[in-house]
Structures are given as structure tokens and as C-alpha cells.
Amino acid sequence: MNRSSAIRDEVLMQLVAAFPAQVPVERLHKTARRSGFDFAELELRKEAHYLAGLNPPLVAVSHDAATNQERFAATSAGVAHFENQ
């Protein structure tokens, strides 16, 4: 498995576990680091956007107006994809 695939798997796994909550990239990063993965925040954000750009999108992106923070959440297609992986 290459690095990008591993990061996509990690992002999707975290978002499905937190489903339907919206998760900021900082939390994705912190959780991945705690489990011993050296993924950078930028990499996680990039792969989360990749998953959001798929058809159907596996991840939904939203903006918190109060904090101007980008948040990610798994879509139902994302949950189904994760369960059949």
C-alpha cells in the first residue's frame, strides 16, 4: 500500500468511526500521531479533499463560520465503502 492510500484509509476510518460528526483536520492529525503514524496535517487535508472529490463523494467538507475552520465528515457512501473494504 502506498502512502496516499494509507492516508486515505486512515482519514476514512477516523471519519466513519466519528460518523456523523464533523472532524477538523487537527483532530485527524492528532489521532493519527497518537497511533504512531507520521502523516502531516497537509497530507491528511489533501487526501480528505481527494475523498470528497470522488463520485460519489466519500467525505463531505464544511466550513465552521465562527472559527473559519474546515471540517470533514464521512458520507453514507463513505461508510458503505469503509464497511466493504
Add this chain to the structure above:
Amino acid sequence: MNELPRKELGKVAGLPKAIRDDLNLRLLNGATLQELCDFLNSNPTVQPILAAKGWGEFNVENLSNWRQSGYATWLKSRQRFEDIKLKAEARAALRQQLASEGLDLNDANATRLLEIADDLLDDFDPAALREAAKDKPLAALRWLSDLAAGTSEGKRKAAELELKVRRYEEAAAKAKDKLTIVKREGGLSEEARRQIEEAVALL
């Protein structure tokens, strides 16, 4: 740092996900390797796959290899997933509770409070707690009890945990006393054996 996950190779890895998941759950529930072999070799979905790939029937060694590789990875991932899910549920419950108590979650102070709570949750590592509980179960129970006492819902659970700790301590002390008596008397009387069994049953 962890290595990137590798694609599993081998006979079991070549089976459909539904069957692998079924197999992993059976392993988790304590099925023996021979039972798993029988399960796979009698499964109507597995036979055509084996025939198509020109493989023979599953044997205990195939399953033993899977237990050490694919199953171990699956178990670890499952544990991580459950831990993350637990924290997400705790976050959602906290937000719901604060909102029901009339707190405006968009208020700057509430946002800060939630950030602090989120950080506390992030720092709570269930895997580390499980490891610690193996060596010092009593200390882990006490720690959980203290943590639970911090929330209103947790007060009842804290009392329950405290009771368990006390019962554990009492039972351990009783068992220790009995063992001392047994050692002194040079053997295990019927009465002492019964009392030890009662104490152990309390644990």
C-alpha cells in the same frame, strides 16, 4: 512510528471480505484452528475459489499463519476504530448535554470549554489504560472511578466502581489471610478451600 499497512498475502487473504470477517470473529470468540478449518472447508462459497486458484483445502497451518498476520492486523484496527468511536460518542454526548442545559454552543466561552474537553478526551488513551489494567487492575479501576466522578452521570458509575474496588480489596485480603493459615497449618482443609473459593468468586 508505524509502518504503512501492507496488503495481506496468503490463502485466507484471497477470500472475500465477508468470509474473512466471519473467520476473524470466530477467532475472536475462541474457535480452535481445527474448527476454523472445518468451517472454511465446508463453506460452499470457499470451494469454487479454491478450485479456481488451484489450491488445496485449508489446513491448520494456513489458519495459524492468518492468526499471526491478517487477524492480528484486523484486531488492532478494530480496537482503534472502537476507541475513536468511543471518543466521538463522548464528544457528541457532552455537546448534547450542554445544549440541553441551555448553553449556547456558539458562544466563545462554550467553544473554549469544548476545546478543553476535546483535548482531555484526545489525551485519554484507552489502549494505554488496557495495558495498565493488565499490570495494576486496582489502580486502573481507581483511575476510572476518579474520571467518572467528574460528570453528573458518572457519579452513579463512580459509586459502583468504588464498591467494586472495595469488594476486590476485601476479597483479596480474605484470600491472603486464608493462604497464610493454610501455609501455617501445612495443608488445605476442606473449610479453608471453601472459603478461598468464595473469596475468589467475589473477584
